[in-house]
Amino acid sequence: MTDISMTSAQSQSQTGKIVLRWLLYIALGLFALFYLMPLFVMITTSLKSLDEIRTGDLIALPREVTFDAWRTAWSGACTGIQCEGVRPYFWNSILIAIPAVAISTLLGAMNGYVVAQWRFRGANIIFSLMLFGCFIPFQVVLLPMARTLGIMGIAGTIPGLIFVHVIYGLGFTTLFFRNYYVTIPAELTKAAKVDGAGFFRIFWSIFLPLSLPIIVVTVIWQFTQIWNDFLFGVSFSQAGTQPVTVALNNIVNSTTGVKEYNVDMAAAIIAALPTLFVYVVAGKYFIRGLTAGSVKG
Amino acid sequence: MSPILDIKNLYKSYGTTEILKDINVSIEPGDFLVLVGPSGCGKSTLLNCIAGLEPITGGSINIGGKDMTHVSPKDRDIAMVFQSYALYPTMTVAKNITFGMKVRGVDQATQDRKLAQVAQQLQIEPLLNRRPGQLSGGQRQRVAMGRALVRDPKLFLFDEPLSNLDAKLRVEMRTEIKSLHHNLGASMVYVTHDQIEAMTLATKIVVMKGGVIQQIGSPAEIYNRPANLFVADFMGSPAMNLIPAKAHRADEGTRIEITRKSGEPIVLTDTKNRDLPEDVILGVRPEDIADPDLRGAEAAQAAECLIDMVEPAGADTFAVMQLGGKHVTARLHAETTAKPGQPKRLSFDLGKVSYFAPETGLRLN
Numbered sequence: 001m002t003d004i005s006m007t008s009a010q011s012q013s014q015t016g017k018i019v020l021r022w023l024l025y026i027a028l029g030l031f032a033l034f035y036l037m038p039l040f041v042m043i044t045t046s047l048k049s050l051d052e053i054r055t056g057d058l059i060a061l062p063r064e065v066t067f068d069a070w071r072t073a074w075s076g077a078c079t080g081i082q083c084e085g086v087r088p089y090f091w092n093s094i095l096i097a098i099p100a101v102a103i104s105t106l107l108g109a110m111n112g113y114v115v116a117q118w119r120f121r122g123a124n125i126i127f128s129l130m131l132f133g134c135f136i137p138f139q140v141v142l143l144p145m146a147r148t149l150g151i152m153g154i155a156g157t158i159p160g161l162i163f164v165h166v167i168y169g170l171g172f173t174t175l176f177f178r179n180y181y182v183t184i185p186a187e188l189t190k191a192a193k194v195d196g197a198g199f200f201r202i203f204w205s206i207f208l209p210l211s212l213p214i215i216v217v218t219v220i221w222q223f224t225q226i227w228n229d230f231l232f233g234v235s236f237s238q239a240g241t242q243p244v245t246v247a248l249n250n251i252v253n254s255t256t257g258v259k260e261y262n263v264d265m266a267a268a269i270i271a272a273l274p275t276l277f278v279y280v281v282a283g284k285y286f287i288r289g290l291t292a293g294s295v296k297g
Numbered sequence: 298m299s300p301i302l303d304i305k306n307l308y309k310s311y312g313t314t315e316i317l318k319d320i321n322v323s324i325e326p327g328d329f330l331v332l333v334g335p336s337g338c339g340k341s342t343l344l345n346c347i348a349g350l351e352p353i354t355g356g357s358i359n360i361g362g363k364d365m366t367h368v369s370p371k372d373r374d375i376a377m378v379f380q381s382y383a384l385y386p387t388m389t390v391a392k393n394i395t396f397g398m399k400v401r402g403v404d405q406a407t408q409d410r411k412l413a414q415v416a417q418q419l420q421i422e423p424l425l426n427r428r429p430g431q432l433s434g435g436q437r438q439r440v441a442m443g444r445a446l447v448r449d450p451k452l453f454l455f456d457e458p459l460s461n462l463d464a465k466l467r468v469e470m471r472t473e474i475k476s477l478h479h480n481l482g483a484s485m486v487y488v489t490h491d492q493i494e495a496m497t498l499a500t501k502i503v504v505m506k507g508g509v510i511q512q513i514g515s516p517a518e519i520y521n522r523p524a525n526l527f528v529a530d531f532m533g534s535p536a537m538n539l540i541p542a543k544a545h546r547a548d549e550g551t552r553i554e555i556t557r558k559s560g561e562p563i564v565l566t567d568t569k570n571r572d573l574p575e576d577v578i579l580g581v582r583p584e585d586i587a588d589p590d591l592r593g594a595e596a597a598q599a600a601e602c603l604i605d606m607v608e609p610a611g612a613d614t615f616a617v618m619q620l621g622g623k624h625v626t627a628r629l630h631a632e633t634t635a636k637p638g639q640p641k642r643l644s645f646d647l648g649k650v651s652y653f654a655p656e657t658g659l660r661l662n
Contacts (some may be wrong), residue, residue: 188383
């Protein structure tokens with residue numbers, strides 16, 4: 001008797017668990033659908049012709065798949081008076097993002113290494129000040145930065161934008177590397193010093209090889225920041241040096257007459273692809289890097 | 298022979314906090330110097346100062362007859378083994394050991410020869426291509442030693458190298474370090490908080506507390522003639538019994554009177570030491586309070602004591618009692634008849650007794 005009642009209670013809780021599990025999955029699935037909706041609309045719209053957009057349903061699949069909009073967005077759409085698509089600006093963004101990410105990551109690694117492992121008087125103050133730099137809103141630095149770029153003679157150029165992004169990224173990259181390097185025992189540096197290695201030797205031979213996870217985190221963070229930046233791009237560029245985000249804005253906002261939604265969508269997707277690519281390639285290291293400090297014994 | 302390491306009037310402070318005060322130590326070639334003390338006593342800082350990893354505030358450090366006070370660590374002709382082993386995690390064992398030579402631009406053939414020699418000496422040949430993460434604690438310890446040995450330095454520095462190992466391995470490695478010292482005839486400075494390690498390894502011990510040297514001496518000197526109450530209490534396990542007592546001059550020497558909570562005071566006679574002040578602290582090692590039958594009659598002075606607790610430890614049995622208001626431990630043989638709560642006749646041997654002044658803590662005899 002007791003046995004039976006127990007098993008029935010058990011099976012009851014078992015079914016309860018399964019139902020709960022399914023409810024959870026359904027809820028999660030709905031959320032995922034909700035978040036995927038804009039992407040779905042973007043992709044389908046970019047593959048439709050203008051006629052179809054005008055007559056059809058927003059969330060319907062395209063009746064006829066056409067890549068015309070993509071072609072136009074890449075090389076024919078007008079940004080103001082020029083009609084070359086996003087292609088030249090896409091390259092501008094690459095020319096800005098890659099050096100800026102590389103330089104800010106390397107400098108951040110060195111800063112972090114110094115602040116964490118070569119303690120000196122005022123190291124904490126300097127680190128706090130750099131940290132403070134992370135929280136200064138972009139708008140605040142626009143005018144002083146414009147003045148600085150002017151004095152340096154690199155206003156409106158791609159090196160100028162690289163400079164801005166490196167300076168603005170240093171706070172974050174230093175923070176990342178510093179927090180990673182403080183978990184490395186100071187005895188490692190001491191051992192290398194006794195072995196005869198100097199400041200740079202220890203950095204190159206011992207610390208950099210250890211840093212892959214945090215390099216990945218920093219690169220993803222910096223690349224996303226720099227690639228997606230609009231404010232600096234629009235403020236410190238001129239015709240010919242604008243990044244893709246600015247071009248995208250111009251395409252969408254400066255068309256006259258009929259709004260070409262399919263072209264806008266295609267251009268937006270093109271502009272977002274590189275960050276997506278970086279996440280897919282390096283994403284698993286991203287999670288690993290973020291938790292590296294906590295897992296390490 | 299000139300000393301291999303000579304430290305004179307060394308001071309070290311961080312800001313206004315003095316970490317080391319007037320340190321004077323010197324050792325001869327082949328000495329094994331152990332710096333021992335509780336944590337925070339400055340022993341590791343002193344070692345880092347010797348290595349040149351910490352700048353010093355005052356004084357001088359000579360290594361091998363040369364003034365090294367302001368020389369950088371790499372030029373001091375030293376090698377160091379760290380508590381956390383500090384192996385380079387991304388390099389193989391072989392690369393770890395040869396890193397120093399590579400940095401110094403030693404040619405490949407010499408590197409290979411020395412690596413092979415050290416690997417054979419420490420029996421780590423099968424590990425050479427592994428990374429530190431794939432090694433056990435004991436193996437890492439060996440590799441860390443290999444990295445030091447390959448340098449063939451004037452002075453080896455060890456910073457608590459065994460404290461991350463489990464108890465059994467620690468004893469094994471201790472023996473190994475001792476035989477290494479014996480075989481190489483090298484000069485070593487070794488930091489530990491473990492007084493047994495200090496006793497077993499050292500040819501010379503420096504006991505430190507609060508950045509001040511308490512006593513320098515051979516293990517036997519430190520053990521038998523501690524300079525003050527701190528050293529007496531710190532060195533030896535179980536610790537030396539420190540019992541408040543009254544000393545009275547008598548014809549045959551000095552009469553020592555120890556009060557008890559119940560019963561008459563214990564009265565012992567010390568025939569060797571005279572001219573003691575009235576209030577003293579009597580220092581007796583647990584092994585000098587023993588079963589009466591173990592002693593020759595001339596040294597033994599028996600007294601009946603009430604045993605509070607009995608702690609068998611295999612080879613010995615420790616009995617704890619109350620004398621002069623303190624817990625006192627006696628080291629009895631394993632099959633002793635002592636039982637908790639019952640009186641037992643114990644013999645006191647004052648042959649190696651120490652006396653300390655209660656106010657200053659300094660040794661009196």
